[in-house]
Amino acid sequence: MNGFERRRELKKQHILQAAMELFSELGIQKVSIADIARKAQVSQVTIYNYFESKHNLIHDVFIYYVDQASNQFEGIVHSDQPFPEKVKMIIFNKKQVSSNIHPEFYQYLMKEYTEEGNYIEKIYIEKALPYFIQLFDEGKKKGYVDQNLSNEAIIFYIQMLKDYVQREDVYEKILPLTEDITNIFFYGVMGKK
Amino acid sequence: MNGFERRRELKKQHILQAAMELFSELGIQKVSIADIARKAQVSQVTIYNYFESKHNLIHDVFIYYVDQASNQFEGIVHSDQPFPEKVKMIIFNKKQVSSNIHPEFYQYLMKEYTEEGNYIEKIYIEKALPYFIQLFDEGKKKGYVDQNLSNEAIIFYIQMLKDYVQREDVYEKILPLTEDITNIFFYGVMGKK
Amino acid sequence: MNGFERRRELKKQHILQAAMELFSELGIQKVSIADIARKAQVSQVTIYNYFESKHNLIHDVFIYYVDQASNQFEGIVHSDQPFPEKVKMIIFNKKQVSSNIHPEFYQYLMKEYTEEGNYIEKIYIEKALPYFIQLFDEGKKKGYVDQNLSNEAIIFYIQMLKDYVQREDVYEKILPLTEDITNIFFYGVMGKK
């Protein structure tokens, strides 16, 4: 990658970052291209030169998102903390780019794309899923996780928790419940016996 | 309530119902007043006569929603099925008007209103919450639920599950996991011992 | 048609008239909805309320056009002037709404519509063509027109002439040639013998 391409790539990421932040804060539909252009300090047309349409931009933001997420995720999975600590971090570490897809992205993309939908899902599975599985295989081996539970069900739970915890409207209310929520996750509403 | 008022009230509910259905199907932002007017077979202005603004309409749809939900909810709580069955019904019974707020409603209202937010929350707490608490008190008494867990945490979990299960994009993938998900809810990822 | 509908119809025609004039003067592509709205003294959205899209508007202008044209045309055909005079009028009477389609309309519609294209052509044939045929049957009977010539060929000639004569860029240059052009039409470049 030469200097030209590198600069182009940087600017692209700059725009993607701006878009991602605005999308996260306000939702996709409320953010206009003009908003993104303003935040990224480029003209609207520049965005079109890079991404061709709002649709494509959203698509690329999604990939950017998954990419960043899986990197951070990998860090946690490969760290040498005890298993429960890893799980807690994944669920509650708000600053981290969420490793699972923000639901609005996913929903939007699935509704609008249909065909590309499969491709997007593929990307997601390839990038993010393996770390989930690796993590819970570890959990099962170490006795923290019931061996009979399907990975799908566990991942569903983690994703769900992560999504919710990261939503601005619930985050604050949940903080004091951290311990209880972790407990429910590990021991269920029935509790340890 | 005389005949006039009754008719007015009916028409209002008619509009609310139409709006609710469209919001549920397409999300709030994608539904225009014109769409609602078409579906409810009234003129746009009639909607304004009743609700004054789209904002207010959404507000009222929300209340309508919570109202319907809490009624159905009450039915389940007061029925004479065993506790775990009640929980399962609440989480997985898709046809039922969701007893917790559809997240987009909640998010939208919280972001837009701020001030009224508190009022809306109050409504929600008054209407829907008591049944939750009643239900889990029953669960705790009958030994299905750990007495040390806070109601807030349990309710958070239930809401979260219900939300996710009801989302079109995940519903189908989750169906085969029903058993596992219920198990995790009751016994955690660690499983029964 | 009650008062409401009549007024609506009038306004529609008002917009159509404005659009037609602008299209004739500047071509279709150069005329923006804003231009038409300004000329018709309505808001842009009003135009959308009536016609739904620029595309549809053009379509309707076309029909409006053909309609007006065939009326005027009928007048000439049924008048009691001698045959050559009628032909001359049709070709050279510029003020008359051209009875054949302005080529840009036709081309635009054919390119964009494809499917509706057939419908449009049908309209045209139903409305305008019969008068052409009637006229030239008269011409053949009275000995002004060679009986062996196909109506298609004659109509093609007339249309072509009319189109050209009405084009702003050639009109003035042609005026002094009126006599010659008429002669060629009747007697060919070879001339009367």
Added chain:
Amino acid sequence: MNGFERRRELKKQHILQAAMELFSELGIQKVSIADIARKAQVSQVTIYNYFESKHNLIHDVFIYYVDQASNQFEGIVHSDQPFPEKVKMIIFNKKQVSSNIHPEFYQYLMKEYTEEGNYIEKIYIEKALPYFIQLFDEGKKKGYVDQNLSNEAIIFYIQMLKDYVQREDVYEKILPLTEDITNIFFYGVMGKK
């Protein structure tokens, strides 16, 4: 002309050719500079370096066009076919670059330029007209054309026919009428006596 200039001239013609083809296919307004740049495989700015504006480019395409046309035209006029055959070729030979201006060019230029208009017309007259006149003088001498007809009127007819025949939307419908149309051109609607 040295090597530099020659190369420059070649590139210019390359661009002109690309532009001409696109204009012919899609009309002037629908073709963007970006389209032309893509087709000619140069950057947009290169086009501006050579032609300064889209306006100028159109102008130069026009001249390029007339130039090519008059060359082909000369070939026909100076060939040794019988006169009627030459005329037929000019009118119906679609592949040949039209020797008369494509109407959209002419109209566009006339409307936009006004001042330069005269210059363009001059170019056209200088290049293309003499061959027309030469051809019809031949026709008059050989008895195919009425001596009393003005050249202007004849040329008007030829141009008009050529234009129409070359339009995609009418070409196919006209093919079966070739004979009739040629007859009308030579003998008029009245027919040979």
Added chain:
DNA sequence: AATGAATGAGGGTTCATTCAT
């Protein structure tokens, strides 16, 4: 000389809301 990047201006279209009847 040639290019990739960038942009202001404008076009078609939609929407929540108001006006007039």
Added chain:
DNA sequence: GATGAATGAACCCTCATTCAT
């Protein structure tokens, strides 16, 4: 009270053109 008609503001997108390298 209810409606059809009308609108200003905003949105996505395109284009001819210029800037910077």
